[in-house]
Amino acid sequence: MSYDTINFQYQIKKLPYHFKVLKNEPYLWRGLSWQPVINNQGYLSYYYTYINNLKLVLKYDKIYLKNSLQKFYMNNNYQSFSYSQVVKAFERLNKLLPFNVYEAIVTKVAIGIVFEENAEKTYGEWLYYQGKSPMQMQDKNKVYGAKFHLTDYYIKGYNKTFQVKSKDNFSLNKPYFRYEIEAKTKFFNNKTNNIGIENVADLINEEKYNKLCNMLIDRYKMIQTTTIIDxxxxxxxxxxxxxxxxxxxxxxxxxxxxxxxxxxxxxxxxxxxxxxxxNNFQNIILNKITNQVNYSLKN
Structure with a gap:
């Protein structure tokens, strides 16, 4: 299981004077070059910078960070991403940020896995999830996946090979399927899931990581697929x-x-x-999901 898109925020206690007075000039702080952004009214709206693919936005005294943790660490988000690699990714990120990453508040996170499979056949058999029909995922007028949109979270399944080619112009040469749950933290912390994701430190807590992995499997089981009945x-x-x-x-x-x-x-x-x-095919899919999750937990 991997953390792909992550969104978190941190309140800076000692803000440099340059940011307090909203100077319309780039500023080098903690080894990062922060660029000012002017809004349509001519006022300075925020500053931003990048660490690899991760975008950091400084607005008033808060820093917001988003994008793929796996891409930050591995330069891609289609290979297996294990628990030990997740821990190392945050360790590396913590050395580059102007604050303690483990204290940052998590607002949204995507968890999921990628494995070799016919994506169209896999998500094409999805019928319902909690009474909802799947919505099409499109890019460049091509349907490449399906998703269920629910309060505070999405469940997605899509052609990872197509997405990588479309966004990164890189050919994987094999058919890969991505299954993920993208959710606000309130979904992970509701009465049903009760995982307790508040700050980044929770994302590397082994017990909570294990619960997230199990939830990924359990939620797939809840998807109603094409039935083959005698x-x-x-x-x-x-x-x-x-x-x-x-x-x-x-x-x-x-x-x-x-x-x-x-x-x-x-x-x-x-x-x-x-x-x-x-449905033997969906049983195979569920086994692949379980195997990928177990790999992540044990490595």
Whole structure:
């Protein structure tokens, strides 16, 4: 499992005078060249600088940092990224920042894995997640993935080979699939997940890292995929239930007009599919996700 996009912030206690008076000039601070940005009204809005791919923005007395931690450390975000490498990445970053990175407040983070697989077939079998249909992910008028948009988080699956070629102009020469969860910290800290991600130090806490890995697996299991069912083993009532739950128009109608019945039917349907379905391809995908997560934990 890797931390890809990270967003965190830190309040500077002793701000240099140059920033306090908002001088419209570049300023060298802690080995970093900070550039001023002027807004449309002609006032200085903020300063910014880069550490490799990571963008740092200084606004008033707060520094905001975002972009891919894995790219910062490995110059790419398509290889395996282990727990020990995550620890080393933050150690390296801490030496370059003008503050203690482990005390920074995490606001958003993306966790995920990449493995060799046919991306279109994988996300193409996604039907629903918590009652929501997937949205298309597009780049340059090409559909390259699917995502579920929920309160405070996204679940994404996409063609990593295409994305790397499109954004970095680099050919991987093999079909790679990326599965990730991108979320605000409130998602990781809700009653269901209860992981406790507040600051960067929590991201390298072994127990919490383990919980994040398990959540990545568990959430994939919650994605409803194309079912392959031997209908000869189903009775008439079960066949009718499957037929209406897999017809999006009828399903939506029942959900809107018969809410309580729909809730009961969905529970029955999920249990039925779990027992009757046999999607070997998605079982292979889940095994690959589990293997990648285990590699990250053990290395």
């Amino acid at each position: 209908y000869s083993e189903c009775n008439l009532k079960e066949k009718k239930l499957i037929a209406y739950m897999e017809n999006p128009i009828i399903k939506k109608s029942v959900q809107n007009q018969h809410t309580e019945s729909f809730k009961k039917d969905r529970i029955t349907y999920n249990k039925l599919v779990k027992v009757k379905s046999n």
